[in-house]
Structure formats: C-alpha cells, structure tokens
Amino acid sequence: MSAQVQAALEALSRELNKLRTGRASAGMLDHIVVESYGVRTPLSRIAAVTVVDSQTLSVTPYDLNVIKEVERAIISSPLGLNPKSEGQRLVVPVPELTKEHIQAMSKLVAKSAEDVKQSIRRARQKAVDSIKKAGSGMSKDDVKRLEKEVDEMTKRFVKTAEDMCKSKEKEITGK
Numbered sequence: 001m002s003a004q005v006q007a008a009l010e011a012l013s014r015e016l017n018k019l020r021t022g023r024a025s026a027g028m029l030d031h032i033v034v035e036s037y038g039v040r041t042p043l044s045r046i047a048a049v050t051v052v053d054s055q056t057l058s059v060t061p062y063d064l065n066v067i068k069e070v071e072r073a074i075i076s077s078p079l080g081l082n083p084k085s086e087g088q089r090l091v092v093p094v095p096e097l098t099k100e101h102i103q104a105m106s107k108l109v110a111k112s113a114e115d116v117k118q119s120i121r122r123a124r125q126k127a128v129d130s131i132k133k134a135g136s137g138m139s140k141d142d143v144k145r146l147e148k149e150v151d152e153m154t155k156r157f158v159k160t161a162e163d164m165c166k167s168k169e170k171e172i173t174g175k
Helices: 002-018 064-076 099-137 140-173
Strands: 033-036 039-042 047-053 056-061 084-086 089-093
Touching (some): 002 099, 064 089
Antiparallel strands (some): 033 039, 047 056, 056 089, 084 089
16 A cells, blocks of 8 residues: 555655746756657756746756757746747746636646545555455454554545645745
C-alpha cells in the first residue's frame, strides 16, 4: 500500500508544481518538451532555468542553436508565458494571475486532491482485501489490528495530500 500511495503523492507534487502561481519558480517549466533536431526533449535537459526575481525567469539553452525552439515551446505551453530573447538567453516574465485564472487553478488543485484521495482509498481497499484473504491463518485480533494500522496510514496519507493542496492553494490565492 505504501509504495502505491507514495507514487500517488509524488504524482500530486509534480502536478501541483506545474501550476502557475503568479510567482516565478524554476519548476514551473519542468513539464515543457522542446522539439529540437527532430527529437522531443524535456526543457530541463537542454536549458538551465533560473529565477531572476519573483516575476521573472531566465532560460539559458546549453546549445544556442535551439533558442528559437525553446522559445516556441514556452509560448505554446498552457502556462500563457511570453519569453523575450536577450542574446544567449530567454527572459520569461511571469504575469500576475487574473481572478479567472486563480479560480481555474484552485479548481485544478481541488481536482488533483480528489484524484489522489481516490488513489489512496483504492490502495487502502486492496490492503484490507489482502488482510482479509490472509486472515484465515491469523487471529481476529491480529486482523483487526492490521486493519486499524491500514486505516491510520490512510488518514495520514490523506492529510499529507490535503496539506500539499492547501499550501498550493495559498500560494495561488496569495492568502
């Protein structure tokens, strides 16, 4: 159960990092894939992304020949960013979020949280089922104790997921 839930929490973390919060973060461009030399490559493998200030990112390609492809990939991403070329690097201003965008991001966070909670519940159900299958060789007290441990783990993991989402929502809304 633990491995499944850990994977679900990591997926949630990656999903939340993709969301634009109105503040620049190097991780917000991690999911962008650049088509260069006929190969699709993650941006993080072909360029260094650094935070200049709270509203600006700097993207410096390792190979200057792909700067146009990197720029195109950032523009076509769903983040709504518009990079400017400054010689050997791209400067990416991160605009303030609009009310509509904040609401949309909040809905995405809530949906991601619910998806992870469902994954955790499925893992819990599998664990309880396997305890019951193996229960024929154990005492009823042992079965109950194991089920109680699984429930406690489930509550802990759900709380972790909720905390991650609340933190991201605070980041988005600025409250």
